[in-house]
Amino acid sequence: MxxxxxxxxxxxxxxxxxxxxxxxxxxxxxxxxxxxxxxxxxxxxxxxxxxxxxxxxxxxxxxxxxxxxxxxxxxxxxxxxxxxxxxxxxxxxxxxxxxxxxxxxxxxxxxxxxxxxxxxxxxxxxxxxxxxxxxxxxxxxxxxxxxxxxxxxxxxxxxxxxxxxxxxRGEPVSSRRPFGWNSDKYTLHPGESEVVRQGVQGLLAGKTLTAVTHEFTASGFTSTLGNPWQSQTVKWVLRNPRICGYRRLGGELVVGADGKPVVGQWEAIVSPDDWLAVAELLDKKRHPGGWDRSGTRSSPNSGYLLTGLVRCGGLTPEGRICGVQMHGAPAGNSYVYRCRTVTNGGCGRVSSQGPAVDDLITERALGLLTLRSPAPWPDEHRLETVRQRTSMLQEQWYAEEIDDTDYFSQLRCEEAQLKSLVKERKSWAWKQSSAGPPEMWSGMTLGERREALIRLIEVVAVLPGKKGSRTFDPARIVIVPRQNEASVA
Ligand SMILES: [Zn+2]
The missing domain is CATH 3.40.50.1390 (Resolvase, N-terminal catalytic domain)
Known part of the structure; x- marks a missing residue:
């Protein structure tokens, strides 16, 4: 009183x-x-x-x-x-x-x-x-x-x-099923939660977001909306405090009277410490331009031509296709593309001579260029960013982190942008159609060539060679062209 x-x-x-x-x-x-x-x-x-x-x-x-x-x-x-x-x-x-x-x-x-x-x-x-x-x-x-x-x-x-x-009260808020949990939203979906757990551990072990995204895809599970995985959506799943039992609402962790985060009643996939470490890691990597294919932003004119494009076609000890991104590495006075070590998520078994692969891919790519697009559109990444944002938006709405009004108004914005970018790309392709691609190629920097390749080629898979063989076998190199490229021409 x-x-x-x-x-x-x-x-x-x-x-x-x-x-x-x-x-x-x-x-x-x-x-x-x-x-x-x-x-x-x-x-x-x-x-x-x-x-x-x-x-x-x-x-x-x-x-x-x-x-x-x-x-x-x-x-x-x-x-x-x-x-x-x-x-x-x-x-x-x-x-x-x-x-x-x-x-x-x-x-x-x-x-x-x-x-x-x-x-x-x-x-x-x-x-x-x-x-x-x-x-x-x-x-x-x-x-x-x-x-x-x-x-x-x-x-x-x-x-x-x-x-x-x-x-x-620590009850699940979303009316839809979050990725990693069963439809009761409390108990773990054994397969999906394992994918999330491994994603967290992979990132903490130094894997790129792209590598982890690839693992999500390789797991055979899609997002709960049925969307294929993109690095943005994977990032969003792994940054979500839900995976360690916390909850974010309006951008802030929900805290109790004691100021500590409320621990949800659903089963957690990882510890709060691990989640925090991963969230920090992903925030650090965030930058205004969005993610590039490799999940890292390297200087456009350094490194190797096919970084981010070559993937390992070897088999893991468990008999799966390895599939991780190979990285360029110096070897003698040349360089090779090499699978990652087992601890880094690869099989560590496949490598291929760098210059020979580069030449082969360039030759094929020029063929694709001649056949299809007169020259790569420099703003393709903007289109990709909008696409990623749109699917992110959908996922967030699905998880009820944004409400209907926000969702639909933002969606309208993104769609308008998408439409105008597609139009831009078409008109650009028309304007470029007089310039011959091989001539353009010789005047391009390494970074520009790489970007051009990324637009043309979905993936280059390197199959394992015969043990001890030193000669380059083009049959080991499999190129998967991009499907959507046809729409540019
Ligand atoms: Zn491998």
Whole structure:
């Protein structure tokens, strides 16, 4: 009591909370009291208020005639008297929404009269503080045409609150199945969760995002929406705190009263430490231009021509196609493309002479260029970025991290951009059609050539050679051209 008085002198308001739980089996209101209390505490804290008493009516309607709400009546009595039964002065009332208090004019008038029995009281709900002394009931949207609108707005607010409340209780919020879990959203999907776990460990062990994305693809699982994996979506899955049991809402981790992240009731795939390390790693790699094919941004004119394109066609000890990106490495006075070591996710068994592979691929690529596109469009990456963003958006919406309004308005933007880029690309291709590709090639830098190849070729697979053979066998090199290239010409 003394403490409350001291706080009151420092400008805090002593308020009572009113909670009403409607009896409605369809809305699964079992957690209603707990939720409403929590929200009220939040509202109070935001408005420099201290809750001194809670009035709670369970299974009561606010408008049905003949229904007596004992705590509502008790609150009116306390407001009239000016103090709670324990003697605290009442400076105001907090509830989640005013329809908890009243839904008809008569009840509103009763509440209003008791509330105004003392001057200077405060009222606040989820929509903020309201001055009930200067606000007529008509303005509060209780009657007339405004009522319907106000009601639907309140319902949206409540849906949002319910979302947060569930997150704070550690319940899964998304109504759709997240990748890695079964449709109950609590238990782990054995196959998918293993892919996620290995993705985290792979990144922590130094694998590129592209390599990990490839593993996601190789697992045979798609995203829960059925989309093929892209580095953006894989990154988003692995950056999601859900995998360690945490939850992000509105860009922030959901924390409990103790300031620590709320631990969800679903099974976690990795430890919080591992998740944090991976999230930091992925944030570090983020840059404004988006990801390139290899998941890293190297200087365009250094390195090897086929970096990011050559993949290993060898077999792992388990008999799978290895498939990891091979990297260029100096060998003698030349260079080779080599599979990664087993600890880095490769089979460590396949390598091929660099210059010979480069020449072969260049020759084939020039053939493709002659056949198809007059010259590569320099803005292809912009198109790819928009495509990736669009599918990311879809995934986020699916996981209910963004709402419908945001989703559809952003989607419209992306689609408009996509359309204009495709148009740009077409007109560019027309303009270039007079320049012969081989002539252009000789004037291009290594980086430009690499970009041109990436646009033409999906992947170059290097099959294992005969043991001990030193001669270059072109049959070991398999080129998969890009399918969409045809649409450029
Ligand atoms: Zn390999």
């Amino acid at each position: 003394v403490e409350a008085q001291q706080l009151r002198e420092r400008g805090w308001r002593l308020v009572v909370v009113y909670c009403r739980i409607s009896f409605d089996v369809h809305r699964r209101d079992a957690h209603g009291v707990e939720d409403q209390t929590r929200h009220c505490n939040r509202i109070a804290a935001e408005n420099k208020m201290i809750v001194i008493h809670r009035f709670i009516d369970n299974g009561m309607s606010a408008s049905k005639a003949g229904v007596v709400r004992p705590d509502f009546e008790a609150m009116l009595a306390a407001l009239d008297k000016g103090a709670t039964s324990t003697g605290y002065p009442i400076d105001g009332v907090v509830c989640v929404a005013d329809d908890r208090l009243y839904r008809d004019e008569h009840t509103y008038q009763r509440f209003s009269r008791s509330f105004k029995a003392f001057p200077g009281r405060s009222y606040a709900d989820e929509l903020g503080p309201h001055d009930l002394y200067n606000e007529g009931s008509a303005q509060r949207g209780l009657m007339g045409a405004a009522a319907a609108q106000a009601e639907s707005k309140k319902q949206q607010q409540r849906a949002k609150l319910n979302h947060r409340a569930r997150a704070e």
